[in-house]
Amino acid sequence: MNLATQITIVRILLIPVFIGLVIYYGDSVRAGAANETLRLWAAAVFGIASLSDALDGWIARRFNQRTRLGAILDPLADKLLMLSAIILLSFTSWRQHFPLWFPVLVIGRDLLSIGGAFFIDHFAGKFTIHTHWTGKVATFAQMAAILWILLDLVPSMLIWPTLFAALFTALSGFINLVDGVRQLKAAGAD
Numbered sequence: 646m647n648l649a650t651q652i653t654i655v656r657i658l659l660i661p662v663f664i665g666l667v668i669y670y671g672d673s674v675r676a677g678a679a680n681e682t683l684r685l686w687a688a689a690v691f692g693i694a695s696l697s698d699a700l701d702g703w704i705a706r707r708f709n710q711r712t713r714l715g716a717i718l719d720p721l722a723d724k725l726l727m728l729s730a731i732i733l734l735s736f737t738s739w740r741q742h743f744p745l746w747f748p749v750l751v752i753g754r755d756l757l758s759i760g761g762a763f764f765i766d767h768f769a770g771k772f773t774i775h776t777h778w779t780g781k782v783a784t785f786a787q788m789a790a791i792l793w794i795l796l797d798l799v800p801s802m803l804i805w806p807t808l809f810a811a812l813f814t815a816l817s818g819f820i821n822l823v824d825g826v827r828q829l830k831a832a833g834a835d
Contacts, residue, residue: 671737754818769832786810
């Protein structure tokens with residue numbers, strides 16, 4: 646259990662804290678007495694969890710602390726944090742929220758990527774994940790859109806970071822699809 650993996654575990658433990666803060670803030674908004682302290686704490690916890698993702702990755706690479714457990718937990722922690730934030734900020738009573746199509750797009754892309762990976766692994770024998778810069782931009786853009794809501798920035802402008810995140814989410818999903826088809830063809834599984 647190295648330092649990079651410990652940081653990842655702390656990030657996983659922050660997710661239920663974040664979820665609770667988001668739900669309680671939404672309840673306070675619905676009750677007509679928005680508790681802004683809860684909103685700021687939710688933003689701080691999300692920010693810390695997001696920064697810990699960069700930190701544990703840097704530590705793992707810099708100090709050669711890559712492990713099989715870390716390779717499983719790190720992307721799991723990322724997906725749990727991002728999906729919980731996007732889902733909650735679409736369906737809770739925050740002043741700003743994502744339009745319904747945004748979580749559908751993000752969840753759909755993730756489910757298709759996971760399902761496609763299992764499908765390719767089954768039919769081609771081995772699936773290789775090729776990271777692409779569009780996936781990293783999509784993740785960063787999703788984080789920015791989430792922080793836009795958490796920090797309650799200009800409500801009338803929320804559509805722009807959401808559209809930017811959606812564009813790169815869809816683009817990265819398409820690139821994953823093309824890569825998956827290429828892997829299937831290379832394995833001879835037409």
